[in-house]
Amino acid sequence: MMLYADDSKVIGPASTLEDTSQLQNDLDLLTVWAKSWLLTFNVSKCHVLHFGHKNINTTYSLYGQLLSPVFEECDLGVIVDNDLKFSTHAKKAAASVSSSLGLIKRTISSHSPKILSLLYKGLVQPRLETGMVLAFPIFQERC
Structure with a gap:
């Protein structure tokens, strides 16, 4: 997990079912952490960006709500797509x-x-x- 000011990222490999289970577990731990600090994440602003040909494009959830997949995302003012092109x-x-x-x-x-x-x-x-x-x-x- 990476935290930067008001921006958070959960990053990891997703080429096996074990990888994707670990990512979902990280998201679940993130919600526990947020609740303990009386914080919440706006799920409508949370997205999944799948990178790589081996990525199995699993769906993930936060607070029991599915996160929407996107093909490009603006991160700290830089727009990047799922092929890592700018x-x-x-x-x-x-x-x-x-x-x-x-x-x-x-x-x-x-x-x-x-x-x-x-x-x-x-x-x-x-x-x-x-x-x-x-x-x-x-x-x-x-x-």
């Missing part, structure tokens, strides 16, 4: 960048390189870089 994320980033560039073009009359550089670094570059370390790690500079 094409949807890249398309969304490109659309966001295009929108930002259009805004700059329509509203800024100055063509000063200093101003355009500041706008690019503040409005465009962060949208391009979000999640790209995960999506395309081979293109990152080495320290």
